[in-house]
Amino acid sequence: MTTLQSLTDAGSIIKIDLGSDNGASNWRILYGTPKFIDWLNQRIESDEPSPRGLDLSLSEQLDALFYAYLSGQTLVHSQQFKLLAPNENNVWELKTGDLRIFGWFLQKDCFLCVFGELADKVKGRGEWAAFGSLYPGFRNEVVRIRAEMGCTAVLCVQGSNPNDVISV
């Protein structure tokens, strides 16, 4: 049976910690796939400014979101995290002003990040208008990867209520 340990041992998932949090970030857990970790590294190295001109760069938005999530702070459903339709796929997104992160909850308070992308690109806005919405594609890819990892029956929190995935 697939377990967190077996996924970690196989290198399928990598735990994400934050710099200089002095142990504060232990209320919730965050994992990423190797490809997502590569994407995170690119965000750090490139330090891209917000395409919308927001105060926080992309990597700063990620740090603020991860810190709020990991340290058990307030998360507002639909503003900072949201279940993608249709609900039965159990694919969730974490949100910043400019970014969307797609994945699923392996366990309650334990999210696996699979893809990260610019919100405007995901929504097919601006220069990406010709591509239309990428939401269905990301959702289906998360479902496919989850099945490949053997996490469909286990290590996938079911339920559409935010309370099912985030502790109250």
Next chain:
Amino acid sequence: MTSFRFDIGPRRRKVARFIGQVRNELVRALVEEKEENKFSQNQLAKKLDVDRSVINRQLNGEANLTLRSVAELAWALDRDIVFELRKPNRGGNFFSEVATGPSGISQLGPDTQLHGASTEPFSRKNGIEIHEESF
């Protein structure tokens, strides 16, 4: 690799967490007002004479918060503001006294819920203090 440290450096981290915490504090105040006084985001927008989408973008990070907008939101939410810069406590782990963690859930709107609302003043979390006292 079994773990990855997402480290953007102390300067950018200070910026990210300060702005994030200010925004979270405003959201927390709005949720409190909704719970206690049935004060909605629509009413907040009306009180500030702006469209609801402006408030929504400010609170979900899709628009910048200026000092003026923070102060006006605080006024509309009937909150005082305290801003203070403190020398950090280098001698110990200032997070050790933090009792953060999930507590409480409330509704912002039909499709919006607040999760894991911490009741701690966020000064203890970030070395930055903004809480409710007279200004």
